[in-house]
Amino acid sequence: MAGTSGGTPLREDVLVVEGLHCGSCAAAVEAMLKRQPGVAEAAVNFAADSATVRFDTAQTDLARLQKAVARLGYRLLAPGEEGRDAGGGKRLHRRLLIRLAVALVFGMWCMMPAYLVYLAPLGIVEPSITWPLALASGLFALPVLVYSGAHFYRVGFNTLRVGAPGLDALITLAVLAATAVSVWQLARGSAHVYFDAAVMLITFQLIARFIDGRVRRRAADVVRSYLSQAPETATRLDPAGRRETLPAAEIAPGERIVLTAGEPLALDAAVLEGHGEVDQALLTGEYEPSTAGPGDTLRAGCTLVTGELELSVIAAVGERRIDALARSVRGLLSRKTALQRLTDAAARVLLPIIVTAAVLATGLGAALGLAADEALTRGLAVLIIACPCALSLAIPLVVVTGHARMVAKGVIFRDPAALETAADAHVVVFDKTGTLTTATPAIAEVLPAGDDTPETLLALAADTLHGTDHPVAHSLAAHAPPSARAGGGVRQVQAGLGTRWERDGHTRLAGRAAWLGEQGVSVPPADDARMALHLAENGRYRGVIHFDEALHPDAAETVAALKRAGHEVYLLSGDHRASCLRQAERLGIAPERVVAGVTPEAKQRFIEGLEQRRAVAFVGDGLNDGLALAGARLGMAVGDATPTAQAAAAVYLPDGVGRVPATLALARRARRLMRQNLGWALGYNALALVLAVAGLVAPVIAAAAMTLSTLCVLLNSLRMKAAR
Template identity: 40%
Template sequence: MAAQQDLSVFVRHGEGGVAGMELAVEGIRCAGCMHAIENGLSKDAAILKARVNLALKRVTVEWREGALRPEAVIERLGALGFKAYPFLPSAERDSVTVEERRLLRYLAVAGFAAMNIMLLSVSVWSGANGDISPVTRDFFHWLSALIALPTAAYAGRPFFESALRALRAGAVNMDVPITLGIVLALGMSVVETANHSDHAYFDGAVMLIFFLLIGRYLDQMMRRRTRDLAGNLAALKAETATRLMPDGTTVTLPIAAIAPGDLVLVQPGERVCVDGIVETGHSEIDRSLVTGETDPAPIGAGAQVHAGTMNLTGALGVRVVAAGAGTLLDEIERLMSQAVESRSRYVRLSDRAARLYAPLVHATALATLVGWIAFGLAWQEALIIAITVLIITCPCALGLAIPAVQVVTASALFRRQVMLKEGDALERLAEADVVVFDKTGTLTLPEPDLLNVETIDASSLAAAGALAAASRHPLAQAISRAAGLPAPLPGAQERRGLGLSALVDGIEMRLGSPAFCEAQALAERVSTEHPTASLIAWRHGDRAIVFAVGQKLRPEAQACVEALARLGLAPMILSGDRDSAVAAVARELGITQWRSGLRPDEKLHVLDDLAAQGRKVLMVGDGLNDAPALAKAHVSISPISATHLAQAAADIVFLGDSLAPVAETIAIARKARTLMMENLWFAVLYNAVAVPIAVAGFATPLVAAAAMSGSSLVVTLNALRAARQPAAPLAQAGS
């Protein structure tokens, strides 16, 4: 009796009572397979969505919680003729390696057999003028059959198995006509040999398999490279965490057993295993995953840390906010997966075209056979031409034309810390001709920062930072961050409405309003230099400082705006902030079109006006009030620091503090659109040229196999160009 499977651990539980699972599926070859799987699964009323990724050979299935057992999805795929299992990165790498080795074995057998049969065929051809007796000729033909038939049965398995799976499921994929062509060529050769004919095509059939296997093997390698380019975040995920118990002991537990509110220990040299807040310890963190900044950042009590970042120097006690599911790393991985699964309108177009392939190519081959016989050609020669038609027509180029570009482009964007949420976001982004920015949290950093840090001596900043660390006020936290997040000053007391105070070396130290710190005159001088900043003063005895705290521009904001202008996009600012603050940012960035004090509905009116003028608006925003505008715009981008509602409304999300990804993403999107169109046109032109040549009898099955395999490789190799950096607009800005 077979053991009962329990796949509930692989189920992803989403919002709104939707459950889902990602499956690795064997035998997905072409758009016909995609159509068979998606149609077959969608017939089950319990399944809400089934999405196939051809390049990654994965299927994502969603259903209502409780409406379906996850095991039933795999059973349903089995009934459709596809073996499936829960996707695991390590298992995928193993299966890819096994498949490549398997294809290499088949290729070696087919190549060795083809060489031997060709030697026998050469002997027959050289004796065609009568130097070889009919008995010897028949012997060489039967000897060729003895080599060719077992070779085809073994080396042709990738095509035969795939075709049988499709036929059992009542579908037709690209391997059905290939299998039909091979079987017809071998069957005709056996019949011709039995009838003592001069012609047999064992050499052609085996060479056909050999060339098809070369194409399949190279295609497998290209797909693996494409998958590798998509990035693998699994290595950043911790499998276990060390929980700190109330009695001071530690226990190592699976990450699934860690709950929000737990206190975990992160040792130096370990990756942070959870999202949380540091409670004890000081260290340096490599936050390049989140911010893109490779320099280690000092971190201490009160600082936020994310799963996947690296703890470098000191032990940290971290209070868990999220572990496993719900972490920033989990969200990044989800967005990355969504990016390569989403369908664009170009993908839907190529899918429809590829689905027409099977009935069309079979009808064309049959018409070719009947037509040539009607014109008086021998049935053997007419059948060879029909076999060539079956083989040369290639839906793979159409099926791969767009998904391959999407996967490689998603990877290129991921390396630049950009995540796509919608399949057609790249196409819409490539069409954008005007960029509308929100100001607060978008052009500026979301957290206030110290604006006059260069005028403050290090010892005073350290002292003020230690006192500021005792407060959770945003302005005090800005000073604490600028000082490197020192430990809070012992004995610090909060004076309601005034600030903080503590006794240091017998003298009271204060941090708060200029009046509380008796620094009004100094505050007036600082205010003239930073008119839009908030002022907070510090005094210890005779020493006094006034800090200007405000929102700094995001790194590379100036270069980004200049790059957008060179790309032909007019920048604008639409902000709800006060006039003076928006004017200062617009002036600093050189943006001439800006409006301030706008409500969310007023931003929508501006976007409507731009759309009425025929403009394609890219909206870049991060706040709750930006969500309607992000949803309304032609295409939208949000930073990862955005509110959840803004992220949900945006088509694209970028990580880190730098604004550089906005301009870079547009340049990459335009290049991706060009590659998509190139691939589509190549696939269409290939079939438009190749099929008439085959129907006219100017190609052989051998040539057809080489051409069919080559067309798939061409579109895949062209897609890989998306991984190369296009003209770097920011680099040009600095030149």
Template identity: 55%
Template sequence: MASHNSAASAATEQIVMIEGMHCGGCALALEQLLQRQPGVTQAAVNFAADIALIGWREQKPDFSLLKKVVSRLGYTLHEQPDPDLSRRQAAHQRKRLQWRLAVAVVFGMWSMMPALLVYLYPLGAIEANMRWPLALASGLFAIPVLLYSGAHFYRSGLLTLRAGQPGLDSLITLAVLASVTISVWQLQHGSAHVYFDVAVMLITFQLFARLIETNVRRRAAEVVGRYFQQMPDSVLPENSAERVPCDTLSPGDKICLTAGEQLALDGIVVQGTGLLDAAIITGEHEPESIEPGRELFAGSRLVEGEIILAITATAGQRRADRLAHTISTLLTRKSALQRLTDTIARWLLPVILLAALLGTMTVLLQQGSLQQALAHGLAVLVVTCPCALSLATPLVITLGHAQLLKSGIMLQDLPALEAAADIELVVFDKTGTLTTSTPQIAHLEPAQDETNASLLQLAADILYHSAHPVALGLRAALPEATAAPGGRHLSLAGQGSRWQSPNGEALAGKAHWLQSLGIKVPAQQPANGMGLHLARNGRYAGYIAFHEALRPGISTMLKQLVEQGRQVKILSGDTAAACHQVAARLGLNESQILAERSPEQKLRFIASCASHCKVAFVGDGLNDGPALAAAHLGIAVGNTSAATGGAADIYLSKGAAAVPFTLAWAQRARRLMRQNIGWALAYNLLIIPAAMAGWVQPVLAAVAMSLSSLCVLLNSLRIQ
């Protein structure tokens, strides 16, 4: 887990962008390179998001030096993340991989056809004098694959070698180089024992795996950019008729905010009152009254009223900016399976090289020919190529992706599967996750002269133009009702609404407001405060009690999680009364409820839980972003904000009801991935001694390598 100490993070860490990375091997090489630089105590590179975390203790490292060092490996370091550039890089990378794979498939088939005929010569498929021309044809057709499609791996392989951190690309480069070199040497000496098809298979398989990995993981590159897209980029200064860019203002400057507008900068209210919707920051489902002296944060929306604020934080220093930095920091962490694969790849290259060298020397010491010795060494290189190892993880995800999409489940990061398999505690945000954002009518209590129908119609008439959540709940309950738009509608922030029509005056709002206007209101108030009291022409007409509507399948979902042996908690920014009312309807006890928590408090709670158990957080609002990123598994649900969707590992478009299925599916997927990795390692441990002993010829080595990948593919098919 990344550090959650924001104060220390601001002083000793910085998020930078690295442009030009092609794969996880690039990120691994850059990590090792940056960690060796003066003053750098920590370096963590996230290939998916094109970002790196640079840490130091006392004196900040010389970033101009870091830029030069990174540029020597062919990359570019930017001191600030650039989401637009990252998106362009991701699109360009995917397009290039698609073209390289297309060329590899087309020309690779033509290269394999003559090679197959050569393999079938012992069965009498071709004449002896046709073997050499067919071998030459196999090499000629392989040229586009070798020079264009494989260039992606050669560059990355050489860069990681230069950094002293060879990985899968280094192994692929070495195997392709050896296959082509020996094949050309064989052709020059009139032999048809060539291995161009081996090189073609390696490149094609690896391009396929890389395209899968890129398509799945690159979605994380837009996290920070999406986060900021939630905020306006301009504001209206006081005593001005034109909006100006946010970056032209300084702390202390005053800005105006009118009803319906979203706040772009943090500030303190200095004049005016209103009704504020801060759900995007706090998760509070009901708008709250604001007055001078109240501190507001960027992202909040003014529902009613008009206010003037004094800016306390400009772009880059806002609370939302600090939350975005926290998310970026947490995204640099790596999963255990990913670290394991990196470690295996790092040690596999010297083992394979040593085995190939020993195999070659053994033949020479036994008085064998140089051709036999080289073929022997090539067999070791080819048969131990890590194709199966690199396909072990992405194949499981790709083959199961169609099944997940049908269930409305979208993976946004590969390590999510590993995390989901071990979840012990599932923490839910309440509003928008377990409940809908629109209140639901709980019950009606009309006065003596009113009926249920007349009371509902009166409420609809009064709140005809209102954007208050209660008004939305009324309209949802009365889809066919017709409202009377005539007369004059007035709204008093935090109090209620007044409708003056030819038939008199009608009021709808809080009890104390009606009482202040001389209306006698019964001493009765809903526990969660979501009640609407109404009056008609000076007489009390009744009230409508609202409660939050549970999303379909939520009760069943919670029972399934308990049956799976997982703990369940609700963590919300909403009031304690509202949270406990929902919990009672779901059969949860008070110990499972944590209410009135700010985004920072949510983050601290999730971090605390994550220190002693595997925790998943399920949410849908921008205020959930840090908690989603801090959890071992972040799950975004429903009509989530773009920022939250990016910060999460998994996105459930059909809501939280799919959480149990997702976790169970992840357990099966991880089990298959571990089996694939285990098979790939066992294969290498068994085949290396056999190849060194001369029991595996290069042709059989190519077949064995393909069969190894086929076994991984067949095992991965079980996910469906």
């Protein structure tokens, strides 16, 4: 529930909108939703393909909203349906690419005869063939006008229909005006046609949409990444106790499922029988596997490391915690930033201004005694020169032109919209597990008992755990490879407790202190705050090995560099506080800036709290970091980050946390260039309107000036390549 209206509950949903091509599409859907009875608030974002809707459940329902959106030619997906159609975005991208290819090929052929007509006054072309050349220009323009520009006409009409006209309506008006005047000129035997100007408008806008789609639309990938963490199938137990593998979507709450070692969990469920160790690092950030037994609740996406569990499903597909996280991330990515709002607002305001200016220019020409065709030509020049192509390219070009430079420096910008606030990111918050530390625990200290040496204790531990899949076994194998005799004997692994190895009449134990005590071993008092492996042989206690997380090699220097630059550095983790404080001390992070034991939702709330006073950059790598990465002003996924984290973040740093300081510097430069591009585009449109209304610019010069404006934005964007 999101509130009430006259005692009736208001429902709030973050829904997927399928079929959006551009910001104007989003504006049309948003306006349509706002017009529906019972809708209190609606916000649609093209960058995230999403709609956030608050509506009165007594007056309307989701089915009615879906029908309303369908009338515009789009699909509004219900909760639980998001992320299932991975090919939808690819199909839209492919259609856009085909439209652009048609526009480029036929556009070039259209412009060749048009340019010859323009050169006729210089004596290069015989006047007698200018009309056939003008006709040829129109024929070559036909595929572009009919096919490549069809989307702009449809969206432009839809936005006008719902009272939210934007850039597409302006493009439609300019293209139709240029085409109509050109056809009229041909009909009266004149060669003064402007098919090339209409083609250029369509082509430049398709290029802008192509670039924009490649660098900004990622929320659908986030949702699919979240849902891919849970398998699509599960093993169900029928009433007779038989096991059958079924799609997870067909299993209802209350039914029983079985989870075996090494298998990820598909559904939220409560443990009924069995014991095991569960890796929940993706969901909670805890680097040490936790024990699970009857009464414990497990969430979809966790993995059973050892043991076997029988569980009762408590949440079906669409209602799992992982589904809620995916929807929350989509909602966060749907927020519009300042530059996005400025661009959208400018496009909406420009339409009535440009149309008014075109009518004024036509009327002024008629008042001055100009012929009808000359007066109309003045109005057409206004529509062409003032069409904000440069405005729509201002932000995407900065990212595209600087992409090679960024990749060379180990920085992959995924969302330019987040970069505008990166220059103000004075606070840097790090996740711990996997971000500042490695996944494999490191041996902190070896404490033998009696006459044993550290080397013999390590060898005993490596031999006892040989062949098991526990993270501790991998760490031991790296420091003390198992001996030849480790392959023999019989091993019994008791999930979450320890391992018994019997060979040649000897019994070796490795595990928790309490478990060794249950086996009759006298274990001295021990500090088990850290991950500890206690060892015994034939009933005699042999010692303990303590493990700790290993820091990434460049973690300490990264934190030091950020502190030297004046940044506040925080550690934010789902792991327990003792572990977090140990790593913070090694990194030089103050204890009061360590926040431990937090859920993914709490991480995001903490980030929001910090951002009330200063802009925040959050650095993480796991599924449990997705909300914080999406909600921070600048989310950075690092190293071997999960696909979910990479998709949710605005920046991906494959080389690890060492690139964080350089990333902030690159982001500051990118924002500066974006602002310069927007300033140039808006200033150009203002000046161009005055000149065109005054009749100082012909349509052909207007088309050239429009190209020049876009070229200036491109040249300024190329400066991103020089970023150091």
